[in-house]
Amino acid sequence: MKLRPMPRATAKEHKKLVRTSIKAGTNILVIGGGHAGLCAAISAREAGASVVLLDAAPESMRGGNSRHTRNLRAMHTEPTATLTGQYEAEEYWQDILRVTGGETNEALTRLVIRESYPLLDWLSERGVKFQPSLRGTLSLDRTNAFFLGGGCALINALYRHATQIGVAIHYEKEIEHVELSDGTFRWAETKAGETFRAGAAVLACGGFQANTDWMVEAWGDAARNFLIRGTPLNRGYVLRDLMAQDVLTKGDPRQCHAVAIDARAPKFDGGIVSRLDSVPFGIVVNRAAKRFYDEGQDFWAKRYAIWGRLVAMQPEQIAYSIIDHKMHDLFMPSVFPAITANSIPELAAQLGLDASALTDTISQFNAAASEATCDHTILDGRTTTGLQPNKTNWAQPLDQSPYHAYPLRPGITFTYLGLKVDHHARVQINEDTAAPNLYAAGEIMAGNILGKGYCAGTGMTIGGVFGRIAGINAAAGLTI
Amino acid sequence: MSDTIVITEIRSEARRTFEICNACRYCEGFCAVFQEMTDHRTFKDATLDHLANLCHNCTACFHACQYKPPHEFAIDVPQVLAELRPQTWQEHAWPPSFARLLERRGVSISLLIASVFSLFLGLSLALIDQNILTAQHIGSGAFYKIIGHGTIVLLAGAASLWAIVAMCVSANRYRQSQAFRDNSLHSASVRTAWRSVLHDIFYLRHLGGGHDEGCNEDDDRFTNLRRYFHHLTMWGFLLCFAATSVATVYELLLGWQSPFPHTSLPVLLGIFGGIGLLIGPLGLLYLNAKRDDLHGMSVAFIVLLFLISLTGFGLLILRETSAMGTLLAIHLGLVLAFFVTLPYTKFVHAIYRTLALIQFHRIS
Numbered sequence A: 001m002k003l004r005p006m007p008r009a010t011a012k013e014h015k016k017l018v019r020t021s022i023k024a025g026t027n028i029l030v031i032g033g034g035h036a037g038l039c040a041a042i043s044a045r046e047a048g049a050s051v052v053l054l055d056a057a058p059e060s061m062r063g064g065n066s067r068h069t070r071n072l073r074a075m076h077t078e079p080t081a082t083l084t085g086q087y088e089a090e091e092y093w094q095d096i097l098r099v100t101g102g103e104t105n106e107a108l109t110r111l112v113i114r115e116s117y118p119l120l121d122w123l124s125e126r127g128v129k130f131q132p133s134l135r136g137t138l139s140l141d142r143t144n145a146f147f148l149g150g151g152c153a154l155i156n157a158l159y160r161h162a163t164q165i166g167v168a169i170h171y172e173k174e175i176e177h178v179e180l181s182d183g184t185f186r187w188a189e190t191k192a193g194e195t196f197r198a199g200a201a202v203l204a205c206g207g208f209q210a211n212t213d214w215m216v217e218a219w220g221d222a223a224r225n226f227l228i229r230g231t232p233l234n235r236g237y238v239l240r241d242l243m244a245q246d247v248l249t250k251g252d253p254r255q256c257h258a259v260a261i262d263a264r265a266p267k268f269d270g271g272i273v274s275r276l277d278s279v280p281f282g283i284v285v286n287r288a289a290k291r292f293y294d295e296g297q298d299f300w301a302k303r304y305a306i307w308g309r310l311v312a313m314q315p316e317q318i319a320y321s322i323i324d325h326k327m328h329d330l331f332m333p334s335v336f337p338a339i340t341a342n343s344i345p346e347l348a349a350q351l352g353l354d355a356s357a358l359t360d361t362i363s364q365f366n367a368a369a370s371e372a373t374c375d376h377t378i379l380d381g382r383t384t385t386g387l388q389p390n391k392t393n394w395a396q397p398l399d400q401s402p403y404h405a406y407p408l409r410p411g412i413t414f415t416y417l418g419l420k421v422d423h424h425a426r427v428q429i430n431e432d433t434a435a436p437n438l439y440a441a442g443e444i445m446a447g448n449i450l451g452k453g454y455c456a457g458t459g460m461t462i463g464g465v466f467g468r469i470a471g472i473n474a475a476a477g478l479t480i
Numbered sequence B: 001m002s003d004t005i006v007i008t009e010i011r012s013e014a015r016r017t018f019e020i021c022n023a024c025r026y027c028e029g030f031c032a033v034f035q036e037m038t039d040h041r042t043f044k045d046a047t048l049d050h051l052a053n054l055c056h057n058c059t060a061c062f063h064a065c066q067y068k069p070p071h072e073f074a075i076d077v078p079q080v081l082a083e084l085r086p087q088t089w090q091e092h093a094w095p096p097s098f099a100r101l102l103e104r105r106g107v108s109i110s111l112l113i114a115s116v117f118s119l120f121l122g123l124s125l126a127l128i129d130q131n132i133l134t135a136q137h138i139g140s141g142a143f144y145k146i147i148g149h150g151t152i153v154l155l156a157g158a159a160s161l162w163a164i165v166a167m168c169v170s171a172n173r174y175r176q177s178q179a180f181r182d183n184s185l186h187s188a189s190v191r192t193a194w195r196s197v198l199h200d201i202f203y204l205r206h207l208g209g210g211h212d213e214g215c216n217e218d219d220d221r222f223t224n225l226r227r228y229f230h231h232l233t234m235w236g237f238l239l240c241f242a243a244t245s246v247a248t249v250y251e252l253l254l255g256w257q258s259p260f261p262h263t264s265l266p267v268l269l270g271i272f273g274g275i276g277l278l279i280g281p282l283g284l285l286y287l288n289a290k291r292d293d294l295h296g297m298s299v300a301f302i303v304l305l306f307l308i309s310l311t312g313f314g315l316l317i318l319r320e321t322s323a324m325g326t327l328l329a330i331h332l333g334l335v336l337a338f339f340v341t342l343p344y345t346k347f348v349h350a351i352y353r354t355l356a357l358i359q360f361h362r363i364s
């Protein structure tokens, strides 16, 4: 892949700025103020370092993707206040192994799993509140601890704590260049040329999903139709800059967490509410009004993350989930109202699809579906026969008007290509050496654990665990 | 803009808000509002009114919201519910025009009514005997040398009767709009529900922010200040109410006449209650002012409570001096104004919120 280095200030401007903006006593610079960055900054500060944390966002939009989250996945050997049953390290490992198809670093993943349990208390002690137990919808109470009030409440608590213990926080500082020499971190620089020197740096500035140019480079023009579920600021400038300096990376630029979301969501920051759960309740067609994948392959919670990719492969990266009236109230309400019509041709007209093609698809589907009522609480095996592809569970004819449709587009949560790190969270400069004072945590290195696939709640766990490791090691490294 | 347009606009903003919240549900753990919300797919007017009255305005959900402004969804649950809440009270108030008037000019109208009563009391007495207001009156029955016992009973009785009738009518209208479910009052589940309702009310559970550490005031920090001030106000009010009730029993049933000694039950209850009513309302006024949440109905209520308590203490301290007559006229004027305006002030939140909690606990 051809890399364009990011624009920088001229050498002269640069010298002047370095002189004027060296922050006296800044031992550790943390770039990115999401969950990972905050965990790093707090850990480093608590270990005695003086810490400056920079975030590209204004204060009102701080917290990156982390502000959109709701839980993290934690191992536990017995029930806790917030988690039911037990979730042993081995089961956790098997889950990761399964979703990644083995594209993971076992040592680092086991480290994340081991540290996920103490992370809960560590966060609680710093003001993060967890929800006792949830009333259903996601049935994740065994594996995932839910933040009371969601990620934004968690972020608020961590910012509050960081401020209290004396982390210096600067908003609206978007770093575009990280200066390395001899594989050692020297300073970081914003587009305006403001520089921040420090003895060590932790990079916690997320993936590059919000960088449309880069996404297009990886995906082609299809990427222009992707929606970005989280912050518009995770543009991967720092990652890109380090790649230009030949720092090692891990992962494939096309790998990411991509879910099918409502196409009417905003381009950025639509977050959780653009989620759509209607797919297993009906059929999904593309622009040609043709079905293209088994809508009933498994429970939606296990399948929503493959549908982003499926829709991305369709013409114009759009698809339509179509249900009939009897299904309308069976899933969590969506924030955007269904597009509704009394007949299939009318619905096709509203969606801009070919009416006869859609009628054909639906009548073929109905003819192949089973008449019996399906049971959405189990994999009921009510399959169509003779279709290409078949719907293998919950296949019931669409025959009750009005008909409802929701448009779907790929919604990118975060990209997996990132910096390769070691178990001290140090950035690998090359196969043999790690930078002595440059660390990475969170999305920017999640690819070490998640080569592909996803297990709900691991994003925040990776950020929290590696954030803490990075912070502690960065602080300890200074005294060596 | 007409009142119906205003309330329709507020409701449609509340509906938009809850449609987004219902797809998100991150705030589920905070309070009853979000638990109730998840039982609905669409939001009828009555449901929105109910949610508004369930909300205690702790603002936890605002600070925790990833969609708060400047996000384009611009979600602010406590704000829209705070706007809707007094509208629901006004819509069900009886007579409604009084409520609207008070919302617009709460403080001035209450104080005007208080002054009218005070002047009336003062003047009518001065007409009888010019010295009566300024002379010293000591000993049992001294108050009634100033203002006849019958007059006080009549005025207070009429004012409180008015308040009770007006509030019953409003409460009933609200109940009807909510289509309350009828539960057999003897079933065990209703008894537990009542226990939860009383616990929620007297513990002010929903001012705990879902974790008992309190509300957000200036920023995303939690503080129980609002809860403490509310407790002082609520208990202060209840103690003063008890003081008056005991005094009434003493006078009407036992035939003892006020003023009672400093160590008597009504005076002690009044002192403790009065202290609560000096600190609590001031605290709430201060917190509300910081939030820029000063509605006519609530300020009038808070100010009257405070002034009643202040003049009450004045009376206690100066009751053996010549200032007593004037003070008594002012104090009673305020008390009468308090009762006359009661069905239209923030006081009614106690009724609506109790009804909302009853509904919440019975349904769930």
Ligand SMILES: Cc1cc2nc3c(=O)[nH]c(=O)nc-3n(C[C@H](O)[C@H](O)[C@H](O)COP(=O)(O)OP(=O)(O)OC[C@H]3O[C@@H](n4cnc5c(N)ncnc54)[C@H](O)[C@@H]3O)c2cc1C
Binding pocket: A031, A032, A033, A034, A035, A036, A037, A054, A055, A056, A057, A062, A063, A064, A065, A066, A067, A068, A069, A070, A071, A072, A073, A173, A174, A175, A176, A204, A205, A206, A207, A229, A230, A231, A233, A234, A235, A236, A237, A238, A270, A271, A272, A412, A413, A414, A441, A442, A443, A444, A456, A457, A458, A459, A460, A461, A463
């Ligand atoms: C809608 C949604 C829901 C999710 N739900 C969950 C969930 O429930 N559980 C879970 O585990 N994961 C969830 N995730 C994934 C999770 O958000 C991420 O894995 C996690 O937040 C990563 O944390 P982070 O600190 O690395 O990144 P972020 O939280 O995104 O923080 C990165 C920060 O860096 C800043 N930044 C970026 N570039 C620069 C720069 N050049 N200079 C300075 N600052 C910069 C950004 O402004 C941002 O504040 C969800 C993601 C989304 C989008």
Ligand code: SF4
Binding pocket: A149, A150, B020, B021, B022, B024, B025, B026, B027, B028, B061, B062, B064, B065, B066, B067, B068, B075, B077
């Ligand atoms: S207030 Fe915000 S975070 Fe809370 S449920 Fe509503 S949309 Fe979600």
Ligand code: SF4
Binding pocket: B030, B031, B032, B033, B034, B054, B055, B056, B057, B058, B059, B060, B061, B062, B077, B078, B206
């Ligand atoms: S009580 Fe608090 S958390 Fe609940 S809706 Fe009102 S402001 Fe939000």
